[in-house]
Amino acid sequence: MRFPAVCPHCRREVQAEYADSGIHDLTCPHCGNRFTLYLRKHKFEMLFDLGTRALMDGYAREAVASFAGSLERFFEFYTRAATLERASGAGEDFADASARLELAWRLMAAQSERQLGAFSLAYLWREGEAPDFLTPQALGSDFRNRVIHRGYLPPRAEVDAYAARVFALIDRLLTRLGEAAAHAQLEQERTYAAHLAAQPPEVIAVFEEHPGMFRVRRFGGRVGSKTGQTKNLPPTPANDAAAFQLALRERGALLGQVLRKG
Template sequence: MNFPTTCPECAREVPAEFADSLIHDLTCPACKARYVVFVRKQKFEVLFDLGTRALLEGYAREAVASFAAALERFFEFYVRAYALERAADAALDFEDALSALDGTWRHVASQSERQLGMVALAYLLREGRSPDFLTPGALGSDFRNRVIHRGALPRREEVEAYAARVFGLIDRLLTELGPGAAQVELAQERAFAAHLATVPEGVVAVFEEHPGMFRARRFAGPEAAVKGTPDKAPTPPLNDAQAFAWALAERGAGPGPLKRR
């Protein structure tokens, strides 16, 4: 998926393709200026936005694949957040903790069932209760498998229901994580800083924060998460489908990327 960037030298719009690292070394085709764009966004957020765009453009089956991948990557995000949160509580060195976490994750990186096991244990240790969201029904596993593995062609309303289920689960766990999510954000910032240190003199660094389905709800305060009025406390959405529908509408009307020089 491409996203627009603006050349800091000539202000020409230059399309860029999302990179796995969310670090983009670019050259303007017009003035040949070099610049690097750092996108402050987690991979699960990018994948969910991919699914949202596919759904809005009528590619229902492709949307399911992106929503399913977003959930898997969010589970990795959750495990990382918990592990780094515990390391911070124990006053362990952040780089050592991150290195140990990366080494541990390699053992399960290609095995989704083992990843679910790590999520289950992390949730139990953090919240003190069994993860009620890891059942096939809660995850929408049957629908996902029919579409991805058996080639089913889903109707749009089925995809919207699946997306609402995934959205509701991620949003709930993000809320429960609260400040714990900041540890993974810090890991991303450190990766950005390491790359920035290698950027040659004269290459402009641009940091962007893109609007997204979860980012506004997680970072913009309570008014972004639920509707309300100044003289009345906001009322949470009644169900996941409502929350997803509201966020989808906000995503469609959201502002462009925020650029920082």
């Protein structure tokens, strides 16, 4: 998938391909000048938005893979946010805590079961209760495995139900995280700052935040109003399908404008 960017030198549109790191080193095809675009969006958000766009375009099987990847990367996001929040509460230096977390995560980066175990403990420490929602039935694991590993071609209704389940779980946990999500956001900002510091002065930095299905949830369940103040968001509907369809109606058109095939 690609997205449109605007060259800060000549103000003309440039097509960029999403980068895994969120950092896009670009050269304008019109004026030849270089610039770097930093996308303030986490991996789980990007994957879910890509899945939503695939679903809207009729690619049901591809959508399932993106939704499943989004959930896994959200568990990592939650684990990082909760761990850094805990370190901050203990008065630890953020850079030191982040470095230790990165070393620990490398031990499980290629093993999803270990990552799920790390998330379970992080949730237990933070919420004081076991994550009883991690059952295969609740996560739709059998459906996911049939699609991804056994080549099952799912009908749209089954993909809608899976997407709604993943959406509701991530949305619920983001709301529970609240302002703790800012710790994971700070990790991303530090990565961007380090990259920016290494760039030559002629390379202009552009920071963007694209609309998405979870866009407003990254700031503790609060969103800015036109007056610059903040307001609480309404709670997610209890019905998984209703919550997902509501978000799709509200934000689907924006995703279609930002995400482009090719």
